[in-house]
Amino acid sequence: GEEVAQTPKHLVRGEGQKAKLYCAPIKGHSYVFWYQQVLKNEFKFLISFQNENVFDETGMPKERFSAKCLPNSPCSLEIQATKLEDSAVYFCASSQSTEYQPQHFGDGTRLSIL
């Protein structure tokens, strides 16, 4: 598609439950990035993929967060045993292969942990 598609738009989970977010990148884009936006303005990088391979996972809290990008499937970000502090908007972005190509963002998934 021509846009990065993220689902669901909103996700509500009780503390300790699992949350799974999905992202379909723009067709032809090789790179996928996940960011967490908290407090309406602070973006934190989580992880990036080059095709189905993890490219940079330095931002991932590995004990509870995991992510995948499998061929012919939307990418996913999964949070096990959610905590209140995981409440945020999670953005997915994709870009073409060359380094100066900008990242195109989806509309985000708002995750609320109760």
Place this chain on the structure above:
Amino acid sequence: AQSVTQLGSHVSVSEGALVLLRCNYSSSVPPYLFWYVQYPNQGLQLLLKYTSAATLVKGINGFEAEFKKSETSFHLTKPSAHMSDAAEYFCAVSDRAAGNKLTFGGGTRVLVKP
């Protein structure tokens, strides 16, 4: 490590007046710089990018930005504000040494007064 500082978390301008949003960056390599706009409950939309070509970059919606290496700045301007410019604006630098993940500034919220 890279960093981005946006001076002023809120800017209020009158319709028709100049919009000036300030961004200073820190980068150990020649940077790629971006300005994004975020409307409520939406993702980030690219306004413009600097990738080491012309230092004055023109973007969408009448915005432009000038890269000044000596000042490590990439300020965003628009000669005449429109009501539709009311949004949150983010400056970002691409980490070319680490998979092009973006480091964002804290954002500047623009309010346009009639």
